[in-house]
Amino acid sequence: MALEPLATRSDTLKKFLFEDRSVRIESVRIEQAWLAAQAHQQYPAPVTALLGQLVAASTLLAASLKFDGSLLLQLQGDGAIALMVVECRADLSVRATVKMRERPLPESLDAAHAADLQSLLNPGGTAKFIVVLDPPKHTPGRQAYQGIVPLEGDTIAQALEQYMLRSEQLHTRIWLAADALHCTGLLIQRLPLQGGAQQTEIETADESWTRAQHLAQTLTATEMLATPQDTLLHRLFWEETLHVFESKNITWKCSCTQERVADMLRMLGKAEVDDILQEQGKVEVACEFCGLPYVFDALDTEALFHASTVLGSKSVH
Numbered sequence: 001m002a003l004e005p006l007a008t009r010s011d012t013l014k015k016f017l018f019e020d021r022s023v024r025i026e027s028v029r030i031e032q033a034w035l036a037a038q039a040h041q042q043y044p045a046p047v048t049a050l051l052g053q054l055v056a057a058s059t060l061l062a063a064s065l066k067f068d069g070s071l072l073l074q075l076q077g078d079g080a081i082a083l084m085v086v087e088c089r090a091d092l093s094v095r096a097t098v099k100m101r102e103r104p105l106p107e108s109l110d111a112a113h114a115a116d117l118q119s120l121l122n123p124g125g126t127a128k129f130i131v132v133l134d135p136p137k138h139t140p141g142r143q144a145y146q147g148i149v150p151l152e153g154d155t156i157a158q159a160l161e162q163y164m165l166r167s168e169q170l171h172t173r174i175w176l177a178a179d180a181l182h183c184t185g186l187l188i189q190r191l192p193l194q195g196g197a198q199q200t201e202i203e204t205a206d207e208s209w210t211r212a213q214h215l216a217q218t219l220t221a222t223e224m225l226a227t228p229q230d231t232l233l234h235r236l237f238w239e240e241t242l243h244v245f246e247s248k249n250i251t252w253k254c255s256c257t258q259e260r261v262a263d264m265l266r267m268l269g270k271a272e273v274d275d276i277l278q279e280q281g282k283v284e285v286a287c288e289f290c291g292l293p294y295v296f297d298a299l300d301t302e303a304l305f306h307a308s309t310v311l312g313s314k315s316v317h
């Protein structure tokens with residue numbers, strides 16, 4: 001018997017359907033891409049755990065929506081976390097960031113596994129949960145859809161379940177767990193029956209949904225983090241006959257470039273940039289989304305404003 005190949009990486013989203021097509025299952029485990037996400041931005045453990053859960057959730061939702069653009073999940077907080085945002089595109093490439101306020105984290109935070117959503121984001125009770133569906137660029141009549149609801153629930157999973165029920169009228173259960181090394185998630189969703197379904201089909205679908213929830217609700221965060229994806233799925237659903245769909249790869253990708261940062265510096269103005277240059281010998285700007293640092297030396301900044309002067313004089317003509 002051949003040895004099982006060593007798992008080199010797990011950045012995979014897997015999709016299944018119950019045999020009677022009444023329940024959808026999605027499982028995600030992100031490791032390499034999650035490490036890449038943290039290469040230039042590090043947060044306290046409870047914040048990392050929350051961000052990881054939101055990253056896992058964004059891939060689960062993006063994969064279940066029939067949508068070609070990008071999905072943004074934003075938590076706007078009034079606590080230690082001011083903003084937590086994840087963007088997941090249709091190809092399941094992800095970027096994410098957190099903006100924190102200068103204040104100590106609340107005490108009595110649990111270990112990384114069950115970071116407290118409400119105490120970090122919503123001590124004042126004004127936090128918002130925002131979902132944006134942004135159609136692909138160059139779409140005719142392109143208009144983003146935006147849903148805003150109060151941030152309710154003790155976990156990101158609960159907040160999302162509520163949101164899915166309100167906005168999509170879909171019964172959805174979500175389990176999320178993350179630490180510095182992994183983001184994991186499981187989603188089960190009850191699919192609407194075709195119109196004119198027989199009573200027996202409705203009963204079978206009801207039973208499937210009850211069974212799926214029953215199987216999945218045994219999951220603990222510790223188990224999700226420690227268990228390889230296939231092992232976990234087998235442990236939960238080994239008695240079910242499942243339709244298996246092609247699995248998808250998750251990647252970490254930010255759209256920042258040297259050129260975009262250059263545009264930002266031009267907007268800041270030559271005087272300001274020269275000041276920084278004089279003070280620090282270089283201008284270092286980090287991408288506000290992924291934290292990647294971009295460095296401009298004296299020569300670079302000179303070119304920056306020289307080019308813009310030329311462009312500016314052209315536009316006068």
Ligand SMILES: [Zn+2]
Nearest residue numbers: 254256287290
């Ligand atoms: Zn970036």
